[in-house]
Amino acid sequence: xxxxxxxxxxxxxxxxxxxxxxxxxxxxxxxxxxxxxxxxxxxxxxxxxxxxxxxxxxxxxxxxxxxxxxxxxxxxxxxxxxxxxxxxxxxxxxxxxxxxxxxxxxxxxxxxxxxxxxxxxxxxxxxxxxxxxxxxxxxxxxxxxxxxxxxxxxxxxxxxxxxxxxxxxxxxxxxxxxxxxxxxxxxxxxxxxxxxxxxxxxxxxxxxxxxxxxxxxxxxxxxxxxxxxxxxxxxxxxxxxxxxxxxxxxxxxxxxxxxxxxxxxxxxxxxxxxxxxxxxxxxxxxxxxxxxxxxxxxxxxxxxxxxxxxxxxxxxxxxxxxxxxxxxxxxxxxxxxxxxxxxxxxxxxxxxxxxxxxxxxxxxxx
Ligand code: M6R
Numbered sequence: 001x002x003x004x005x006x007x008x009x010x011x012x013x014x015x016x017x018x019x020x021x022x023x024x025x026x027x028x029x030x031x032x033x034x035x036x037x038x039x040x041x042x043x044x045x046x047x048x049x050x051x052x053x054x055x056x057x058x059x060x061x062x063x064x065x066x067x068x069x070x071x072x073x074x075x076x077x078x079x080x081x082x083x084x085x086x087x088x089x090x091x092x093x094x095x096x097x098x099x100x101x102x103x104x105x106x107x108x109x110x111x112x113x114x115x116x117x118x119x120x121x122x123x124x125x126x127x128x129x130x131x132x133x134x135x136x137x138x139x140x141x142x143x144x145x146x147x148x149x150x151x152x153x154x155x156x157x158x159x160x161x162x163x164x165x166x167x168x169x170x171x172x173x174x175x176x177x178x179x180x181x182x183x184x185x186x187x188x189x190x191x192x193x194x195x196x197x198x199x200x201x202x203x204x205x206x207x208x209x210x211x212x213x214x215x216x217x218x219x220x221x222x223x224x225x226x227x228x229x230x231x232x233x234x235x236x237x238x239x240x241x242x243x244x245x246x247x248x249x250x251x252x253x254x255x256x257x258x259x260x261x262x263x264x265x266x267x268x269x270x271x272x273x274x275x276x277x278x279x280x281x282x283x284x285x286x287x288x289x290x291x292x293x294x295x296x297x298x299x300x301x302x303x304x305x306x307x308x309x310x311x312x313x314x315x316x317x318x319x320x321x322x323x324x325x326x327x328x329x330x331x332x333x334x335x336x337x338x339x340x341x342x343x344x345x346x347x348x349x350x351x352x353x354x355x356x357x358x359x360x361x362x363x364x365x366x
Contacts (some may be wrong), residue, residue, distance in 0.1 A: 007154035007353045009245070013339050014204060014237040016161050020332070021145045021197040028190060033173045037143060042126055042142030044099070045074065045174035050094050052079045054086045054114040054365065058156040058240065063102055064233035065331045066167035067093060069267040072328065073181060073189070083110035084366065087117055096348035098124040098338040101168075104151055104159035105362035113366070115139055128166050130159050143280040144170070153354045156362050157246050157339045160237065161200075163283050164332045168193055192326030196333065202322045203336040207344070210337060213300065213317045214344035221273050223250040224262060225338075227275040228285050234275055238338035245346040248311020266297040271316065273300045274343065275334050279327035280308040286311040302337050 002244035005011040014095060028034060035043070051070060053063035060082050063214045067078040067185070081089070083101070087110055093099070099118040102110045106129040115136060118125040130148050137143045146162035172189055176183040181189070217223065227235035235252035242250040253262055255274075266272070270291045282303075289299055289311065296317035304323040312318050319337050323329055348352045 002033060003073040004085065006347070007153065007343075009155055009157060009353050012151055012158045013150070013343065015039070016158050016336065017197040017201040017204070019148050019158050019255060020165050020200055022195060023162060023169075024197070026147060027169050028194075031187060031190065032175065033169050033190070034062065035169075035173060036273050040145045040173075041124060043170070043173070044124075045076065045177040048076060048096055048098060050077045050079060050097040052081075052093065052097060052099040052118070052345060053102065054099060054111065056083050056108050056110055058160050058237060059102040059104060059111075059241070061110070061233045061237040062115040062160055062167060064236065065164060065230050065317050066171060068230035069168055069171035069328065070174055073171045074178050075180045076174050079322055083108065083114040087113040090117060093118065093121045093123045094365055098126070100126045100130045101133075101136060101137050101140065102145070102163055104130045104143065104148070104156055104163075106136040107362050107364050108136070109366045112136055112139070120340065128163055130162065141246075141307065146213070147308050152361075154356055154359050155241055155342065155353070157335075159330060161332055161335050162237065163194070165193070168329060168332065175327040178180070188325060189328075192329055195325055196329065199322045199324065199333050200336055203333055205323075206284045206337060207318060207328065207340055210319065210340045211344045213319070214341060215348050216317075217351050218246065218248070218345045218348035219245055221268065222265065222270050223248055224252060224270060224272045225252040225275065226267070226288060227252070228255045228274060228281045229279070230331050231275045231334065233276070234334055234338060237335065238273060238275065239343035241339060242345060244359065245342055245353050246351055247357075248345065248347050255285045258288050258291065263291060263295070266267050266292055266295045268296050268298060271298045271300060275338065276301065276303050277321065277324055277330040277334065278304050278310070279330065282307060282310070289315075334361060
């Protein structure tokens with residue numbers, strides 16, 4: 001049932017190109033975004049002043065990435081929160097707003113409570129869920145399914161990229177509805193998403209390279225992940241994945257925050273993983289990276305060939321990613337090396353990858 005893989009997590013990481021393709025096949029028809037009919041009617045993007053995205057854990061980080069996409073592409077203000085805070089914070093929800101909750105299992109107690117709160121406030125709520133017929137799917141006004149199939153590993157991998165693909169398509173649909181992008185621009189972004197399954201397949205070929213590197217990483221007690229823009233939430237996700245299955249303490253930071261505190265931690269013993277595709281903010285991230293190296297910090301740079309040529313010198317390890325046609329969607333692709341780093345580090349440490357201690361696949365109590 002593990003299809004020849006040692007762990008479900010490895011199998012699920014490897015399934016991602018196919019899942020991305022299935023998602024595109026299901027929700028893009030003849031070059032246009034085609035959401036399930038009921039969902040399209042329930043998502044009045046043109047009339048919204050604000051979108052609220054609520055979830056827990058990895059699903060929350062998918063929302064955090066999507067905030068960048070909705071705001072950049074559709075100029076739609078997005079509020080994000082973790083469900084356990086949102087449900088008790090009980091924030092006022094503007095009339096011209098709606099919420100989306102995101103959940104792999106569709107059973108997470110806090111996310112369900114957040115959904116119920118939104119409904120009580122009389123605001124529309126849609127759900128992006130992986131498990132059909134789950135409680136969250138049943139209680140929301142509209143459901144868009146992620147097509148990741150059954151995810152068994154406690155560490156979420158394919159559900160995350162499945163969520164990101166759906167959210168990317170929704171952000172483009174919102175841009176279309178709000179007239180913030182031309183038809184040609186939308187077609188260009190869609191073409192970039194269509195390239196993702198092939199690029200994800202290429203990224204999986206890095207597994208061997210990452211295995212070697214992860215042996216060294218498994219010796220660390222603390223690890224930092226840095227990213228900017230939409231790669232910042234991916235840094236948070238990379239850190240979550242690493243701590244969850246390898247039990248190494250890891251933290252994600254927005255690169256620009258480094259000098260506001262965490263740089264005090266840097267020395268030879270704290271590896272810093274920099275997630276930096278060659279994009280408009282690359283130079284800024286590189287200067288943060290150099291600050292780390294000037295303090296003898298050991299950097300693992302995950303970037304493309306152009307980024308490597310520009311900034312690869314002197315780093316501890318380089319993970320060379322395929323180049324992206326559209327760097328805005330980089331988190332979809334860079335999720336793969338982040339997952340592989342966590343996976344191979346955990347394997348090197350000999351922890352229980354699929355069933356990490358103290359964790360359950362679905363958190364149905366608060
Ligand atoms: O089923 P859900 O997507 O609602 O679960 C949310 C979180 O519990 C989940 O993503 C958790 O953080 C994962 N173990 C992370 O890998």
